[in-house]
Amino acid sequence: MPSKRLSVVVTRRLPEVVETRLTELFDVRLRDDDTPMTRGELVDAMQSADVLVPTVTDVIDAGLIGQAGENLKLIANYGAGFDHIDVATARQRGILVSNTPGVVTDDTADMVMALMLGVTRRIQEGLTVMQAGEWQGWAPTAFLGTRLGGKRLGILGMGRIGQAVARRAAAFGMQIHYHNRRRLRPEVEGALEATYWESLDQMVARMDILSVNCPHTPSTYHLLNARRLKLMKPSAVIINTSRGEVLDENALTRMLKAGELAGAGLDVYEHGIKGNPELRNMPNVVMLPHMGSATAEGRTEMGEKVIINIKTFADGHRPPDQVVPAMQ
Known part of the structure; x- marks a missing residue:
């Protein structure tokens, strides 16, 4: 019997090649509109998913993390910066956080x-x-x-x-x-x-x-x-x-x-x-409208890092780009 695929929620539209690969590997809920999730939508996502894939436009604070479901074990951030995520509170709840350093x-x-x-x-x-x-x-x-x-x-x-x-x-x-x-x-x-x-x-x-x-x-x-x-x-x-x-x-x-x-x-x-x-x-x-990392190559490589972090976690190992509170 094949093992159950991880439930993954992606909060924003990502490059098509990234979304396609995520769909092949995991049970993914993708975003139809390229707009930030509301706080209520984020709560729903965090209560239902094993893995959340947020971006810099999503503020994942202690209040949100406190409402996360028992299944949420990884926040695989799409981006190198993670100051929008309360890493310390996530760690206290047993939720790992990863990011995508170096690619941009x-x-x-x-x-x-x-x-x-x-x-x-x-x-x-x-x-x-x-x-x-x-x-x-x-x-x-x-x-x-x-x-x-x-x-x-x-x-x-x-x-x-x-x-x-x-x-x-x-x-x-x-x-x-x-x-x-x-x-x-x-x-x-x-x-x-x-x-x-x-x-x-x-x-x-x-x-x-x-x-x-x-x-x-x-x-x-x-x-x-x-x-x-x-x-x-x-x-x-x-x-x-x-x-x-x-x-x-x-x-x-x-x-x-x-x-x-x-x-x-x-x-x-x-x-x-x-x-x-x-x-x-x-x-x-x-x-400029936050265009520093806006190349097709960079955004695809960011997605590839997210996938590697989730896949490594799914295989029972520590994500290679895990963020720890001391990094903040």
Whole structure:
């Protein structure tokens, strides 16, 4: 007799190839509409499934986990970030949590460079003029930006993505600086030709561009607060593709309006999905709808990792990408 297949609920539409493979392997309930589940729908899913496959748009807090059914034993997150899941409470309930690290490293690092160029070369302003049909022709002083070559890049968070950004930025001729919870090994630091700053305050005060690449944890919430942002040079640019909560968005908005920062490139936002409305009207701000990992290849590889985590769990083993509370 074949063993009973795991019941799996997927909270959002995933790439077709991923959904098809999940259906082949498990008893899967897929989402018809590509909209986030309501809290009630999440409760229903967690009461009926063996495995829940959520995304960053699903807040799996202690209240939800407290209503989970006895069968729920794995939350296989579709995504590397897991700050939307109360991992500690899940662990207390005997529910494992896994994620999909590493597969979108290059995609996100590419987007960091795109945002750097977008802001420093005033691409948003050029697009706006062209789309409005207002371009009057080339002029020697029109749309003057700044080059990346020779600029100092400060990387906040030198993990996989931070290091991928460093390699790309070096190819543009930038000088690499970084602040990290732990200093890199000498051979890694040497290969990246990166300068370590133990003091984040001292680093941000000297950088031309600051790239935020650290996760959101209790210790990184508003790591870039109003006081620290005030240390940056008025000519500096800030790029955030990590998590919106790391950056005090209201303080950033005030500084951009006052000309105390030269520009910002944002793919993530602190409050909701739209960001501070005032940012949308600023010509020196490039805003994207959380597109850092949005490549067909990356999203498929994320799904493959989810499948491996579930299959390994189904076979009685620890998921290879299990998250533990100490990681937060």
